[in-house]
Amino acid sequence: xxxxxxRGLHRTAPENTLAAFALSLTAGFTGIExxxxxxxxxxxxxxxxxxxxxxxxxxxxSRSELSHLSGxxxxxxxxxxxxxxxxxxxxxxKTPSVLPNCLAILKNHIHQQQLLVSSxxxxxxxxxxxxxxxxxxxxxxxxxxxxxELILSAMPHRHLRTLIWDYEVLDLDLLNQSFAQGxxxxxxxxxxxxxxxxxxxxxxxxxxxxxxxxxxxxxAPVRQ
Numbered sequence: 001x002x003x004x005x006x007r008g009l010h011r012t013a014p015e016n017t018l019a020a021f022a023l024s025l026t027a028g029f030t031g032i033e034x035x036x037x038x039x040x041x042x043x044x045x046x047x048x049x050x051x052x053x054x055x056x057x058x059x060x061x062s063r064s065e066l067s068h069l070s071g072x073x074x075x076x077x078x079x080x081x082x083x084x085x086x087x088x089x090x091x092x093x094k095t096p097s098v099l100p101n102c103l104a105i106l107k108n109h110i111h112q113q114q115l116l117v118s119s120x121x122x123x124x125x126x127x128x129x130x131x132x133x134x135x136x137x138x139x140x141x142x143x144x145x146x147x148x149e150l151i152l153s154a155m156p157h158r159h160l161r162t163l164i165w166d167y168e169v170l171d172l173d174l175l176n177q178s179f180a181q182g183x184x185x186x187x188x189x190x191x192x193x194x195x196x197x198x199x200x201x202x203x204x205x206x207x208x209x210x211x212x213x214x215x216x217x218x219x220a221p222v223r224q
Contacts, residue, residue: 001199002206003215004031004090006188007048010210014072016046018083028217031088031114033188033208036077038098039063044077044105050094059097077102081109088114090164090186090208092139093124103131110134118164122153129157137162137186143169147177154183164188164208167195175203190214 008020009027021032035048041062051057052069067074081089093102106115110132117128118137129136140163144150154160163178167189175185186206190196196214199207209215 001204001215002031002088002186003029003212003217004033004088004186004206004208005029005212006033006208006210007035008032009212014070016048016075017072018075018080021080021084021087024212025084025087027212029212031090031206032080032084033090033092034077034080035092035094036098036102037094038101039066042101044098044101045074046077046080047074048094059095077105078108081105081113085113088116090116090118090137093117093119093121093128096121096124099124099127103128106132106134116162118162125160126153126157129160133159135162136160137164137184139164141166141169143171143174147174147181151178151181151183162186164206167191167199170199170202172202179203 005024007015009024010020013019013023016034024032034046036044037047037058039045039062040060043063045063047058052061052066054069058066063074116135116137118139119125120139122138125136125138136159161182162184164186167187178185184205187199187204188208190199190209193214
């Protein structure tokens with residue numbers, strides 16, 4: 001099972017920062033999951049929340065302003081990919097507005113790095129696959145009534161063969177069905193050791209986690 005650090009290893013460094021990414025690779029993670037948003041000055045910044053700590057929307061702030069409000073330098077997608085060329089990257093595109101920027105950046109890294117682009121905006125994942133022909137996936141936070149309703153749009157796109165499930169909606173039957181139809185299954189959101197053990201029993205190809213100690217990796221010290 002591929003083990004990805006959720007926003008980097010952020011116990012001793014802010015999430016989605018170069019320091020958190022470096023710590024995750026040192027701890028033994030193969031890959032890194034990160035989030036991309038568009039800042040007001042047109043930068044593809046790595047930031048999960050849609051609002052800064054003071055409640056102002058990230059989309060209305062420049063990268064410099066966002067960094068000041070967050071208390072650390074918010075990195076860009078280009079900086080992270082350049083800094084860790086050997087890592088496997090799961091890049092979650094948070095909003096369609098940052099898609100053009102991501103396409104321009106990813107074009108420069110297609111032949112240099114292992115990339116998986118995902119989004120809750122499934123049309124965004126479809127567009128990336130169509131334009132760049134790189135691995136893409138659908139993020140899923142609900143249990144579909146029928147799997148075919150979910151994956152029908154992905155079938156014509158041969159590089160869109162990954163489903164990334166919220167742990168809350170994991171369903172063994174759906175996992176087996178999707179795997180039988182050629183899809184890889186990843187999971188995010190497992191919190192306890194028991195939940196991680198359950199994930200290892202399921203037909204999953206990847207886990208996105210905050211807990212290296214539950215996936216057999218060395219844990220970094222907990223922030224005091």
